[in-house]
Amino acid sequence: PTSALDSTSAVALMDVLRDLAMQGKTIITSIHQPLSQIFQSFDQLILLADGKTIFMANIIIHLFYQNTFLFFLG
Template sequence: IGTELLTNPSVIFLDEPTSGLDSTSAVTLIRVLRELALKGKTIMMSIHQPSSQIFQSFDQLILLADAKTIFMGKPSNALNYFATLGHHAPLQYNPADFIMDLVNQDKEIREHLKEAYIQNKSSNNLQYST
């Protein structure tokens, strides 16, 4: 990551930058990336099983199931969104773990989530275009 920053890119793409790091190092790395974002850099990353602290530090979240979008928005809105679809997270549960568990349950649930996202996106587009 440091080598890439030497070229002063405006956009930084990272594929699982926290893999192999202990939890403290992962949080530190995400904090540094967040500081870069606050200074105007666009940071895009794929990350698997983030801690709750890391999950909540994201500005925007795009969740995929079978390479299809099932959620796009602020991390703080994700659990409420899935609750409106009938999928309620247990109290005090890591949102990222809940979402991973939900998406990995079975194909029927993934299909429901993909279809719901398409319907919600269409509804939002109609709402904003009037």
């Protein structure tokens, strides 16, 4: 939902989606190259490759960037 938006608008949109999630709504989105501020607003992460789930977990920012992300890039 943030592809054609500037960073300020993207963050504002994600804030609205986060508010809806806090109200008990389920929000599912696909996002490419999110700003770190946007990425931190997600609760769960699912990585797909060739239509299959290759990684699914609750987001723990420090561990993801320190360990897992490099594994998937490598």
